[in-house]
Amino acid sequence: MADDLEMQQRRLRLKKSLEELQKMRGMGTELVTVIIPPDRLISDVRGQLGQEAAQAANIKSKSTRKHVADAIESGIAVLNRYKNAGENGLAIFVGHVIVGNNKSRLVTIVIDEPPEAITSFRYRCDSTFELTQLEEMLIDRTAYGLFVIDRGEAAYGVASGKRIHCQEELQSNIMGKHRQGGQSAQRFERLIEEAAHNFFKRATEHACSYWLPMIDDIQGIIIGGPGHTKDFVIKNEYFHHEIQKLIREPFFDVGYSNESGLRELVQRAGTLMDQIELDAERALVDRFLREVMQAHPKATYGEMMIRSSLEQGAVDTLLLSEGLRKRRVGWNCKPCSHQWETTQTSLSDIPSCPKCGSEDAREDPNRTRDIIDELTELAGHTSAKVSLISLDTEEGATLYSSFGGIAALLRYPIS
Numbered sequence: 243m244a245d246d247l248e249m250q251q252r253r254l255r256l257k258k259s260l261e262e263l264q265k266m267r268g269m270g271t272e273l274v275t276v277i278i279p280p281d282r283l284i285s286d287v288r289g290q291l292g293q294e295a296a297q298a299a300n301i302k303s304k305s306t307r308k309h310v311a312d313a314i315e316s317g318i319a320v321l322n323r324y325k326n327a328g329e330n331g332l333a334i335f336v337g338h339v340i341v342g343n344n345k346s347r348l349v350t351i352v353i354d355e356p357p358e359a360i361t362s363f364r365y366r367c368d369s370t371f372e373l374t375q376l377e378e379m380l381i382d383r384t385a386y387g388l389f390v391i392d393r394g395e396a397a398y399g400v401a402s403g404k405r406i407h408c409q410e411e412l413q414s415n416i417m418g419k420h421r422q423g424g425q426s427a428q429r430f431e432r433l434i435e436e437a438a439h440n441f442f443k444r445a446t447e448h449a450c451s452y453w454l455p456m457i458d459d460i461q462g463i464i465i466g467g468p469g470h471t472k473d474f475v476i477k478n479e480y481f482h483h484e485i486q487k488l489i490r491e492p493f494f495d496v497g498y499s500n501e502s503g504l505r506e507l508v509q510r511a512g513t514l515m516d517q518i519e520l521d522a523e524r525a526l527v528d529r530f531l532r533e534v535m536q537a538h539p540k541a542t543y544g545e546m547m548i549r550s551s552l553e554q555g556a557v558d559t560l561l562l563s564e565g566l567r568k569r570r571v572g573w574n575c576k577p578c579s580h581q582w583e584t585t586q587t588s589l590s591d592i593p594s595c596p597k598c599g600s601e602d603a604r605e606d607p608n609r610t611r612d613i614i615d616e617l618t619e620l621a622g623h624t625s626a627k628v629s630l631i632s633l634d635t636e637e638g639a640t641l642y643s644s645f646g647g648i649a650a651l652l653r654y655p656i657s
C-alpha cells in the first residue's frame with residue numbers, strides 16, 4: 243500500500259531528525275523551538291517571532307543575546323519560504339548548537355511533513371529543543387482487536403500502543419435459565435444451547451461490526467477467556483470471514499470476560515503482538531536470504547547492484563534497513579560546473595570533482611536527500627515495491643550488518 247509506505251517514510255524521517263535534535267545543546271538558553279499547528283497563520287507566527295526578537299534585546303549576556311537574535315532571524319527566514327503550515331503543521335528548530343570545545347554552529351532543522359497533525363502552538367527558548375509533541379507521534383499506533391468470552395459474558399475492544407479500549411461488555415442470559423416444571427431435560431438442554439448460540443452470535447456480530455470499518459489498521463485479533471467457550475466459538479466460525487482470517491493463535495486463559503479480562507489478555511499476549519508485527523518483515527528478509535544463496539538468484543544487494551537493477555526495472559521488492567544513515571548528495575563543482583552525485587555517510591567529507599579534480603564543490607540542496615527517500619523514488623519509476631525493515635528482528639539486523647541495509651528481491655536473475 244503506497245500510503246502506508248509514505249507514512250513509514252515520514253515516521254522514519256522524523257525519527258532521524260529527532261535523533262539529531264535530542265543530542266543538541268546550547269551554551270545558554272538560546273535554542274529556539276517553534277511548533278506550528280496546521281490552522282495557524284504563518285503571518286501570525288512571524289509577528290510573534292518579531293516580538294520575541296524585541297524582548298531578546300533585554301537579555302543580559304551579550305553572547306546569548308546575539309545567539310537568540312540570530313536564531314529568531316533564521317526562524318523568520320524559514321517561515322518566509324512557506325505560505326502556510328501545511329496539512330500537518332510545521333516545526334522549526336534553530337539555534338547555536340555546541341559542536342566542540344567552546345565552539346558553536348548555527349543549525350536549522352525544519353520538519354514540514356510530520357506523520358500526524360501538530361495540535362498546539364509552542365514557542366520556546368531554552369538550552370535544549372522541545373521535542374515532546376513530535377516524540378509522541380512515533381508511539382506505535384498499530385491496533386489489535388481484543389475479544390474475551392465465556393458462557394456468562396463477553397467483551398471486545400482494541401489495543402493500540404499502550405492504550406486499551408473496551409468498546410462493549412455483554413451479558414448472556416444462559417446462566418439465569420432454570421428448568422421449569424413440566425419441561426423435559428432434553429427440551430431444557432436445547433433451550434440452553436439455543437440461548438448460548440444466540441449469545442455467541444450477538445457478541446461476535448457486535449465485535450465484527452466494530453472492527454470491520456477499521457480492518458486495514460488491525461494487525462490481528464487476540465482471543466481469550468476463562469474456559470473452553472473461546473475455542474468453541476472460533477471453531478464454529480461465528481466471526482465474519484474477513485475477521486476470522488485475522489485471528490491469531492494461541493488463545494489465552496484469562497480470569498474474566500469483561501474489561502479487566504481485556505487488560506489481562508493484553509498482558510498475556512504481549513509477546514504474541516510483538517511477533518505478529520515483526521512476522522511480515524522477518525518473512526521478507528527470509529525470502530531474500532534463501533534466494534540470495536541460489537545459483538542464479540532472483541535477489542541482489544549492495545548500493546551499486548541495487549541502482550543498476552532498479553535502472554533495468556529488475557527489482558520486484560526493495561528492502562531498505564531503517565538503520566541506514568546515508569544521504570544522496572548532489573554536488574556542483576565551482577571551477578568547472580560539473581554536476582554529480584555521491585552517497586555520503588557524514589556531513590563533513592567533500593569529494594573531489596571527478597572531472598577536474600578540484601575540491602571546491604558545493605552541495606546542491608535541491609538534489610540532496612536521504613538515501614531511503616531517493617531509492618524509494620527510483621523504485622517508484624518501475625513500480626517496484628519498497629519495504630522498510632526495522633532492526634528489531636535478527637533477520638533485520640542481518641540485513642543491515644551483512645548486506646549493508648540495501649537489498650532487493652528481483653523479477654528475474656541478473657548477472
Ligand code: ZN
Binds near residue numbers: 576580596597
Ligand atoms: Zn570540476
